Amino acid sequence: MMKRxxxxxxxxxxxxxxxxxxxxxxxxxxxxGNPVETMMGEHANAETVARMTAEMGLDQPLHVQFFRYxxxxxxxxxGTSYSLGKPVSGLIxxxxxxxxxxxxxxxxxxxxxxxGCGIFSAVKKNRLPDRLFMGFSLLGISLPxxxxxxxxxxxxxxxxxxxxxxGTESWTGFILPAIALGWxxxxxxxxxxxxxxxxxxxxxxxxxxxxxxxxxxxxxxxxALRNAMLPVLTMMAIQFSGLLSGAVITETVFSINGVGRxxxxxxxxxxxxxxxxxxxxxxxxxxxxxxxxxxxxSVLDPRIRQERARTAGASASRTAHEMEG
Amino acid sequence: xxxxxxxxxxLTVCIPTEKGVIRPVNxxxxxxxxxxxxxxxxxxGCGKSMTARAVMGLLRYPAKATAGSVxxxxxxITSLPxxxxxxxxxAEISMIFQEPMTSLNPVVKVGRQVEExxxxxxxxxxxxxxxRTVEIFREVEIxxxxxxxxxxxxQLSGGLRQxxxxxxxxxxxxxxxxxxxxxxxxxxxxxxxILKLLxxxxxxxxxxxxxxxxxxxxxxxxxxxxVMYAGRIVEQAETNRIFDRPAHPYTxxxxxxxxxxxxGSGTLETIPGVVPNLLRLxxxxxxxxxxxxxxxxxRRIMPDLAETEPGHKVRCFLAGKEGTE
Amino acid sequence: MLxxxxxxxxxVTDLLLQxxxxxxxxxxxxxxxxxxxxxTAVVSFVLIVVMIxxxxxxxxxxPYGEKDMDLLHRLAAPSAEHPLGTDEGGRDVLTRLLYGARxxxxxxxxxxxLSLILGAVLGVAAxxxxxxxxxxxxxxxxxxxxxxxxxxxxxxxxxLGGGILNxxxxxxxxxxxxxxxxxxxxxxxxKNSEFVEAARIIGVSRDRIMRRHILxxxxxxxxxxxxxxxxxxxxxxxxxxxxxxxxxxPNASWGLMINTGRQYLYxxxxxxxxxxxxxxxxxxxxxxxxxxxLDVLDPRMKKQ
Numbered sequence: 044m045m046k047r048x049x050x051x052x053x054x055x056x057x058x059x060x061x062x063x064x065x066x067x068x069x070x071x072x073x074x075x076g077n078p079v080e081t082m083m084g085e086h087a088n089a090e091t092v093a094r095m096t097a098e099m100g101l102d103q104p105l106h107v108q109f110f111r112y113x114x115x116x117x118x119x120x121x122g123t124s125y126s127l128g129k130p131v132s133g134l135i136x137x138x139x140x141x142x143x144x145x146x147x148x149x150x151x152x153x154x155x156x157x158x159g160c161g162i163f164s165a166v167k168k169n170r171l172p173d174r175l176f177m178g179f180s181l182l183g184i185s186l187p188x189x190x191x192x193x194x195x196x197x198x199x200x201x202x203x204x205x206x207x208x209x210g211t212e213s214w215t216g217f218i219l220p221a222i223a224l225g226w227x228x229x230x231x232x233x234x235x236x237x238x239x240x241x242x243x244x245x246x247x248x249x250x251x252x253x254x255x256x257x258x259x260x261x262x263x264x265x266x267a268l269r270n271a272m273l274p275v276l277t278m279m280a281i282q283f284s285g286l287l288s289g290a291v292i293t294e295t296v297f298s299i300n301g302v303g304r305x306x307x308x309x310x311x312x313x314x315x316x317x318x319x320x321x322x323x324x325x326x327x328x329x330x331x332x333x334x335x336x337x338x339x340x341s342v343l344d345p346r347i348r349q350e351r352a353r354t355a356g357a358s359a360s361r362t363a364h365e366m367e368g
Numbered sequence: 369x370x371x372x373x374x375x376x377x378x379l380t381v382c383i384p385t386e387k388g389v390i391r392p393v394n395x396x397x398x399x400x401x402x403x404x405x406x407x408x409x410x411x412x413g414c415g416k417s418m419t420a421r422a423v424m425g426l427l428r429y430p431a432k433a434t435a436g437s438v439x440x441x442x443x444x445i446t447s448l449p450x451x452x453x454x455x456x457x458x459a460e461i462s463m464i465f466q467e468p469m470t471s472l473n474p475v476v477k478v479g480r481q482v483e484e485x486x487x488x489x490x491x492x493x494x495x496x497x498x499x500r501t502v503e504i505f506r507e508v509e510i511x512x513x514x515x516x517x518x519x520x521x522x523q524l525s526g527g528l529r530q531x532x533x534x535x536x537x538x539x540x541x542x543x544x545x546x547x548x549x550x551x552x553x554x555x556x557x558x559x560x561x562i563l564k565l566l567x568x569x570x571x572x573x574x575x576x577x578x579x580x581x582x583x584x585x586x587x588x589x590x591x592x593x594x595v596m597y598a599g600r601i602v603e604q605a606e607t608n609r610i611f612d613r614p615a616h617p618y619t620x621x622x623x624x625x626x627x628x629x630x631x632g633s634g635t636l637e638t639i640p641g642v643v644p645n646l647l648r649l650x651x652x653x654x655x656x657x658x659x660x661x662x663x664x665x666x667r668r669i670m671p672d673l674a675e676t677e678p679g680h681k682v683r684c685f686l687a688g689k690e691g692t693e
Numbered sequence: 694m695l696x697x698x699x700x701x702x703x704x705v706t707d708l709l710l711q712x713x714x715x716x717x718x719x720x721x722x723x724x725x726x727x728x729x730x731x732x733t734a735v736v737s738f739v740l741i742v743v744m745i746x747x748x749x750x751x752x753x754x755x756p757y758g759e760k761d762m763d764l765l766h767r768l769a770a771p772s773a774e775h776p777l778g779t780d781e782g783g784r785d786v787l788t789r790l791l792y793g794a795r796x797x798x799x800x801x802x803x804x805x806x807l808s809l810i811l812g813a814v815l816g817v818a819a820x821x822x823x824x825x826x827x828x829x830x831x832x833x834x835x836x837x838x839x840x841x842x843x844x845x846x847x848x849x850x851x852x853l854g855g856g857i858l859n860x861x862x863x864x865x866x867x868x869x870x871x872x873x874x875x876x877x878x879x880x881x882x883x884k885n886s887e888f889v890e891a892a893r894i895i896g897v898s899r900d901r902i903m904r905r906h907i908l909x910x911x912x913x914x915x916x917x918x919x920x921x922x923x924x925x926x927x928x929x930x931x932x933x934x935x936x937x938x939x940x941x942x943p944n945a946s947w948g949l950m951i952n953t954g955r956q957y958l959y960x961x962x963x964x965x966x967x968x969x970x971x972x973x974x975x976x977x978x979x980x981x982x983x984x985x986x987l988d989v990l991d992p993r994m995k996k997q
Contacts, residue, residue, distance in 0.1 A: 062836035070852040185977040189935045190969040247470040255485045256458035288843035326839050345520045
């Protein structure tokens with residue numbers, strides 16, 4: 044019964060993915076002007092341009108170009124970069140790993156720091172640690188990524204020289220960018236954790252737990268957190284998209300060779316194949332991420348599991364059938 | 369055995385607010401003799417739930433018990449450190465709450481929740497705890513107890529959930545069970561069953577303190593009744609006596625309004641006025657503003673609880689006199 | 694934080710006292726309540742007004758012209774004559790900040806407004822009409838939301854080319870989907886409320902119901918969304934300009950200032966940090982205001 048739901052969600056995701064691919068493709072082609080001309084700059088003469096255009100298949104009608112693209116894409120061929128002259132798949136491969144590492148570090152930072160601060164704040168509500176942490180989280184939410192990145196770079200890399208200014212030769216090169224990237228998410232997670240935890244602690248079943256004789260720590264961990272974390276987890280899944288947005292900037296500031304920086308280069312170089320492939324990659328990751336998050340939420344919250352089973356039209360599970368007391 | 373399971377003397381709970389201190393429980397004294405069911409009745413907001421919470425030690429900040437003592441089977445518990453009190457909760461004295469809907473942790477199976485109560489106070493293995501859970505489910509008449517253990521709260525009906533709550537409260541065989549509006553959220557047929565269950569518990573040695581605004585519930589199962597108004601006890605007597613000869617104008621008003629419903633006399637009798645604002649109580653009797661028999665002194669001087677006949681106390685200057693009703 | 698303690702005490706008091714909530718509170722009363730309870734929101738509001746005034750009155754507030762170059766004093770540190778220093782062309786940073794405020798504020802407000810209108814119209818249509826309209830609009834919204842915001846903005850900017858108008862358009866297209874989703878959810882809730890049913894029974898036309906009954910009741914939500922979308926737009930534009938993909942010279946925006954200032958990060962950090970701080974301040978201010986509005990309007994929304 045959960046599988047039917049999963050299948051439905053998967054189909055939806057595929058539709059969105061198809062839409063995204065189409066959108067990217069169309070967006071990039073409606074730019075006026077022949078990309079070949081832009082590529083060749085001053086050296087362009089009508090003959091060479093015409094020849095190259097035909098070679099690259101850019102004179103074909105749009106839908107033909109689209110199908111060609113899709114058919115090569117599924118075979119792993121995303122074309123050749125206009126500006127760098129190399130096959131796109133190769134360029135992306137290495138960059139993807141860097142971005143992935145960066146995103147994972149940032150996410151880990153955001154979640155560990157965010158949840159930790161949130162819990163601590165909720166427990167010590169309205170006292171000094173609470174105000175301190177909430178102040179930090181406010182800073183996190185309002186500091187734009189590029190500011191955080193430049194601040195960190197200036198203070199810790201340039202002035203204090205504790206960490207490298209740019210590049211990823213050693214893993215330490217990921218630390219500052221990860222913090223800059225995850226800073227924003229950490230703030231959001233901290234605030235959300237605090238508020239859901241505070242709300243949860245007002246629920247009736249917390250009273251029941253206390254009436255059973257549970258101590259404050261047990262109540263917190265075994266009852267409150269289990270419920271409070273659910274909305275926080277969904278939020279973390281949504282943030283993934285934001286992490287990719289921020290990666291574009293962080294990679295630029297810290298000169299990390301990642302997908303984000305490639306995208307920026309692709310735009311300045313009017314490099315359609317590269318831009319296309321990076322956009323597709325980014326959105327696919329986001330779509331997969333939210334799919335995963337959805338499934339995770341179902342697994343963790345038994346109420347949702349059952350609600351979804353019912354709405355998916357699966358055969359009525361006996362548990363959905365209310366039994367009289 | 370003439371021992372008193374619960375003895376409360378002069379209990380007062382204070383809540384500081386921006387507009388002043390309010391006392392939802394004001395100098396309350398009551399007893400629950402061993403092997404009996406005692407009821408506290410009153411309108412919403414009269415302080416009955418607060419009293420129960422104060423006894424359990426479950427008052428929510430900023431409410432605090434500032435005066436009085438509570439003894440369980442002769443042992444003073446208000447002076448105990450929190451750690452000791454926690455050992456008593458769930459084991460010697462337990463409580464069930466009004467809303468079975470929200471009083472159980474929604475993401476934990478009910479079997480596990482009852483097992484938690486067991487393992488908090490008795491050292492035993494998981495299997496033993498599980499077996500004991502099934503046993504207690506059977507005792508509270510939950511059908512198919514083994515299957516039900518694996519259910520989540522949202523999969524059970526209201527009546528079943530309340531039975532689970534009772535099971536959880538009784539599993540360590542407490543001396544006192546406090547039931548705060550145990551049947552208010554249930555429909556009438558289920559209510560009768562739950563009340564019968566409470567009577568059975570009393571017969572097996574647990575004293576029960578029932579809190580309700582429902583006179584029918586009180587009439588059906590209680591041996592002795594306390595009537596509360598604006599934080600104070602205004603009348604107390606054996607059930608028969610209080611229903612035969614209610615002395616306090618408030619109690620009379622309560623009974624009248626219910627009786628008029630049943631007899632279909634055409635007019636719905638009500639007590640004029642609204643629940644008092646605890647910040648603006650008169651210096652004298654709290655009920656004086658709504659009392660039809662309000663006399664000269666009533667508004668200025670607070671009457672004491674005086675015994676009008678053995679076992680029957682009233683807090684009213686005009687009690688015992690046949691009023692103008 | 695102190696407010697929360699008061700709030701809690703208030704909750705307890707309300708629990709025990711006969712409360713008189715149940716009356717419809719007019720907008721003005723709500724605003725007054727917010728002013729009373731939420732000092733940060735009030736401060737933010739004042740700050741925003743001050744910033745708008747500063748932007749509008751820029752020529753009066755600074756002796757320097759926006760484009761006045763002074764190559765003898767390039768990259769000067771903050772001093773009495775130049776409170777925020779000078780940039781690589783000797784221009785006064787404070788002046789550029791003030792003139793840049795015009796662009797940044799405009800960039801925040803206009804697309805937020807446009808996306809609000811677009812999102813609201815589509816959201817109500819999707820929610821109320823249901824069926825195919827709903828499915829189509831929601832799929833398009835899904836596709837839009839599947840993109841990380843920066844990436845979507847970058848792709849659209851690429852397609853449209855540079856220029857302020859295109860930046861407006863881009864930001865509108867990036868933000869509308871969120872508004873549409875929220876409005877749709879509210880519409881679905883309102884659709885089943887009694888007064889809408891009553892209107893339907895009398896025979897009010899569908900369009901009129903959407904216009905006269907549903908949309909007005911979404912206004913509190915829309916106001917909050919508007920206030921919270923403004924900082925999002927400002928941030929996206931700053932990020933785009935920072936990457937060189939947004940506003941182009943000779944126009945100036947704070948993001949663009951940071952972009953050009955980046956080269957001099959190590960010897961003239963004020964070039965980056967001044968506009969950066971300005972962006973932060975305005976984003977914070979709008980966020981606080983939006984959250985304050987949310988707090989005050991939320992119970993009202995819950996009731997509906």
